[in-house]
Amino acid sequence: MKKRFQMKDLECANCAAKMEAAICKLEGVHSATMSFMTQKLTIDADESQFDAIMDQVEAICRKIEPHCTVKR
Amino acid sequence: MGTLTGRQKHTLWRIVLSALLLILARLLPQQPFSLLYYLVPYAVIGWDVLWGALGNILRGQVFDEHFLMALATIGALFTGEYAEAVFVMLFYQVGELFQSYAVGKSRRSIAALMDIRPEWANVEVSEGEWHQTDPEEVPVGACIVVKPGERVPLDGIVVEGASTLDTAALTGESAPRRAAVGDSVLSGCINQTGLLRLKVTRPYEESTVARILDLVEHASEKKSRSERFITRFARYYTPCVVAAAAALFAVPALLLALLPGEALPGFLAGTLWSDWLHRALIFLVISCPCALVISVPLSFFGGIGGAGRCGILVKGGNDLEALAHAETVVFDKTGTLTRGTFAVAAVHPAGEHLTPEALLEMAALAEQWSNHPIAHSLQAACPRPLDPGRVEQVQELAGHGVCALVDGRKVCVGNRRLMEEQNVTVPPCTLPGTLVYVTAEGRYAGYIVISDQLKPDAGEAIAQLKKLGIQRVVMLTGDSEEAAAATARQLLVDEYHAQLLPADKVALTEELLARKSAKGKVVFVGDGINDAPVLTRADIGIAMGVLGSDAAIEAADVVLMDDQPAKIGVAVGIARKTARIVRQNICFALGVKGIVLVLGALGSASMWAAVFADVGVAVLAILNAMRALHVPSDAAR
Numbered sequence: 001m002k003k004r005f006q007m008k009d010l011e012c013a014n015c016a017a018k019m020e021a022a023i024c025k026l027e028g029v030h031s032a033t034m035s036f037m038t039q040k041l042t043i044d045a046d047e048s049q050f051d052a053i054m055d056q057v058e059a060i061c062r063k064i065e066p067h068c069t070v071k072r
Numbered sequence: 073m074g075t076l077t078g079r080q081k082h083t084l085w086r087i088v089l090s091a092l093l094l095i096l097a098r099l100l101p102q103q104p105f106s107l108l109y110y111l112v113p114y115a116v117i118g119w120d121v122l123w124g125a126l127g128n129i130l131r132g133q134v135f136d137e138h139f140l141m142a143l144a145t146i147g148a149l150f151t152g153e154y155a156e157a158v159f160v161m162l163f164y165q166v167g168e169l170f171q172s173y174a175v176g177k178s179r180r181s182i183a184a185l186m187d188i189r190p191e192w193a194n195v196e197v198s199e200g201e202w203h204q205t206d207p208e209e210v211p212v213g214a215c216i217v218v219k220p221g222e223r224v225p226l227d228g229i230v231v232e233g234a235s236t237l238d239t240a241a242l243t244g245e246s247a248p249r250r251a252a253v254g255d256s257v258l259s260g261c262i263n264q265t266g267l268l269r270l271k272v273t274r275p276y277e278e279s280t281v282a283r284i285l286d287l288v289e290h291a292s293e294k295k296s297r298s299e300r301f302i303t304r305f306a307r308y309y310t311p312c313v314v315a316a317a318a319a320l321f322a323v324p325a326l327l328l329a330l331l332p333g334e335a336l337p338g339f340l341a342g343t344l345w346s347d348w349l350h351r352a353l354i355f356l357v358i359s360c361p362c363a364l365v366i367s368v369p370l371s372f373f374g375g376i377g378g379a380g381r382c383g384i385l386v387k388g389g390n391d392l393e394a395l396a397h398a399e400t401v402v403f404d405k406t407g408t409l410t411r412g413t414f415a416v417a418a419v420h421p422a423g424e425h426l427t428p429e430a431l432l433e434m435a436a437l438a439e440q441w442s443n444h445p446i447a448h449s450l451q452a453a454c455p456r457p458l459d460p461g462r463v464e465q466v467q468e469l470a471g472h473g474v475c476a477l478v479d480g481r482k483v484c485v486g487n488r489r490l491m492e493e494q495n496v497t498v499p500p501c502t503l504p505g506t507l508v509y510v511t512a513e514g515r516y517a518g519y520i521v522i523s524d525q526l527k528p529d530a531g532e533a534i535a536q537l538k539k540l541g542i543q544r545v546v547m548l549t550g551d552s553e554e555a556a557a558a559t560a561r562q563l564l565v566d567e568y569h570a571q572l573l574p575a576d577k578v579a580l581t582e583e584l585l586a587r588k589s590a591k592g593k594v595v596f597v598g599d600g601i602n603d604a605p606v607l608t609r610a611d612i613g614i615a616m617g618v619l620g621s622d623a624a625i626e627a628a629d630v631v632l633m634d635d636q637p638a639k640i641g642v643a644v645g646i647a648r649k650t651a652r653i654v655r656q657n658i659c660f661a662l663g664v665k666g667i668v669l670v671l672g673a674l675g676s677a678s679m680w681a682a683v684f685a686d687v688g689v690a691v692l693a694i695l696n697a698m699r700a701l702h703v704p705s706d707a708a709r
Binding site for chain 2: 012013014017018020021036037038063064
């Protein structure tokens, strides 16, 4: 399942790249792109695990950029 | 600077305040406690960086830029370089502010460019009465009213009224387009003069506006190779520079502590451990890769936006990048180089017993349900309306023609290949144009000559591509050899192939792909349904705009909103400019950083040089990247 999310307060391009790399490594994620320019996260992941994956995604984003949030 | 956000304004005030305090600290007499003078502006400008760095350490994020900046400036304070420490932090914040301002600005200008989303549709409830509805809720077949000055919310056909439409937002074309009863109107255009009543032909999700917005929003997902390279590079760059900084400090410091003065190697002689600390700090200041990481996607984003302004939709950064390396451009002829509006030029029945009108009517009836441009022109040439009840068992043979039962007789209409398949011998013909042969009950009945007109800018388009250094321009067509040769001569294409089936076009494209150089790309430009496989197979598929088929637009990498072939040269130009900017930025940023790293290690670069290599380079790279958004206004014509 492919879904797109709007990011809030994503401020550094390098952080966005780091988040993308970390999200891609999560189990159940087929592909992920974090666009710094459009502030959008696109995730293609297993539908059954999607909510659990999104919790992990939020944790990753918080860890790399504390005030950055994913609008779900 | 009226467009700064609250947070940006806040940072700007802190920068100004801190700069004033720094100047004040410099003016005060220096004494043993002067560190305190500098700590005030340092705290004003750097508290959030320090706080962020602390948080990052706790979360295990060591190579974060806040942490690196904090480490570098605190280190500078320790070595007694108070003014430098404050200045580095100050400049870092200036760079960050500028970066966020520039990114915001280019985001906004692209959003404004793509501000074509209709807010409402006036759905007619009864004669002369309508109410505003969300375009997504309007069903196909509904009647909507578009007042002058309003944006057309949904694709439709004019049922009443006449007006001119401003299509600039869609096509980049500034000349208004006329719309009268029976014309189809695209959503996203602005109605300029008269009231129009439209019958909706497509739901919102499939409308032109929705498709364009979807393409644009997805454009930044397909990242370019340069962008992937630079993010990968950044992942290794920072840890390496930090490790080098640690070594640059630790090794000389250890040697200085352990070895007696006369045993020291030459480069250590006469240095103190604090000199090496200072050099290591210079490394830390340069270790942030953000300028590089941001300038590449920013350039592509700008390039895609600039192309969009000319009515050229590029689906992704990777496509724009590939387009810059275009080496071979392959055109489909019909509908791409030619108007695709055929007109019957001559009708030649085979014998005395058949009149030209009867032959034409027979062919037009058989082609009744076909969407091919040839079918339309046959129908248009018939003086009487055609009765669909006379046709049965229609069979379309892609690349060949059509067979059907007309008035109970088996009629086949198509090209020479169809005749050969049916073992019908046809007389030779030298008239330029497309020949449509007709058989009735398996016997040759005659032929019809249909000719197509070149688009006015077709010749210019090809000349422009040659001027851009495209090595080979190829034309492919399903048309006859004669028609193709005539067009090829007129347009000066390097190579043409006629009488091709869709599968042949794919095969020929594969051949061209095999012949090109390693870095060169093969571009295919087409519009028809039959082109979808080739559009996918070529390195870059360009579909001719909203007039093309949905399948072709889906398969293409670049979509021309209008159907002017001259836009291809413009697209290649924009792609090359963007690629050039990206290359400049990468070389410049890496070059400056590299030089300052070397000079820093040798002890001849100051902290000021390091700040320039970090923030200065970021600002210049961003300014350069924003050039990609600007397209010369004459290119939009």
